[in-house]
Amino acid sequence: MIRFKQGRACLGFTLVEMVTVILILGILVVGVSSFVIFGTRIFVESTSIDQVLSQSRFAIERLTRELRGALPNSIRLSTNGTSSQCLEFVPIQASASYTQVPIHPAVKQSSAQVFSASQVISAGEFMTVYPLTAADIYTNPLAPISDGRIFSIDSVSSSAGVTTVDFGRNVRFDEASPRKRYFVVNQPVSYCVFEGGALGGSMYRYTGYGIDNATQPLPSAMGSGVLMAENIVNSLSTDAPFRISPSNLRNNAIVQIQPQFVVNGQNFRYQHQVQVINVP
Incomplete structure (x- = not known):
């Protein structure tokens, strides 16, 4: 009787095994990519919110410090329709x-x-x-x-x-x-909030335009301003960002600062009061 010696089994994988591996890798890639995209989105949104918060805090703090050093009775406020509102004072x-x-x-x-x-x-x-x-x-x-x-x-x-x-x-x-x-x-300073136009939703600081203005000038007559804050959504006709309580014999002048900001669909508002401590 003649016997044939059985050779070694061939190494490899079946089609079912290959498809199974591809499915498992696909599930892992989808899970990991979703986690990365979600984390990236959270980082981008939190960075945007932090940027607007930092910018708004800086603008409010700068305005507060300057108002506390303002000349008595130099504060005046003007609103140009629904275009802009400007708070002016003399440091x-x-x-x-x-x-x-x-x-x-x-x-x-x-x-x-x-x-x-x-x-x-x-x-x-x-x-x-x-x-x-x-x-x-x-x-x-x-x-x-x-x-x-x-x-x-x-x-x-x-x-x-x-x-x-x-x-x-x-x-x-x-x-x-x-x-x-x-x-x-020396020179007066103006902080202007814009609602419409090319500068809509922003706050600019102006100075160097001269003190000899019997009426408060419009931003277009003040030259180039410095951007202080963005993403402001106040309606100047119904929700003005600046209000003034004039001084009297009992109280100093008080400036109410209440700009409203929006970022990534979230709104937040400042409710801030500044007392003008200097008296004649």
């Missing part, structure tokens, strides 16, 4: 007490003696005494008038802690400050 550059200032009904003089402030007083700035209204500050500070509450400074000299401010002409302030306080200012 204080220097302040101290005066010793000798020409005040009505005294004779007009070309200079005043004041105690030196911690900040430097420079020519081209403005000195004001006892400003009671916005008109006292913004109306014709550059005009060659001799009676008023604010005058441009022509030159400054200091000696032994006393500063001599020269106005370049004879002037006279309308009224004395009860605390003999003077302020030195």
Whole structure:
């Protein structure tokens, strides 16, 4: 009898095994990719929210600090229909007490003696005494008038802690400050929130456009502003981002700041009040 020796079995895999492996790998890839996509989406959304939150906090904090150093009664507010709302004020550059200032009904003089402030007083700035209204500050500070509450400074000299401010002409302030306080200012600042147009949903800061504006100027007349915040969705006609409670004999002026932001379909609003602590 002839016997044939059985050879070794051939190595390999069947079609069923291959299909099974492909199905298992497909399920793993779908699961892993879904996890990666979901994690990436969460990261992108959280980054966007954090960016808007950081930007809004910076804008509110910057505005708050500047308002606390604003000249008394220099805050004014204007709304240009449904296009923009602007909050304007004049930051204080220097302040101290005066010793000798020409005040009505005294004779007009070309200079005043004041105690030196911690900040430097420079020519081209403005000195004001006892400003009671916005008109006292913004109306014709550059005009060659001799009676008023604010005058441009022509030159400054200091000696032994006393500063001599020269106005370049004879002037006279309308009224004395009860605390003999003077302020030195320069350029006003405006924060404008836009609802429509190319700048819609944003907040810009403007300065350097001049203090001699009897009426509050429009953003288009202020030059180029600096972007402070985006994604603002306030309706200027029904939900203004800025409101002012004027000062009286009992309370200082209060500015209410309540911009509303939206990011990834989520809305959040600030309810912030700033007290203007400086008084004439």
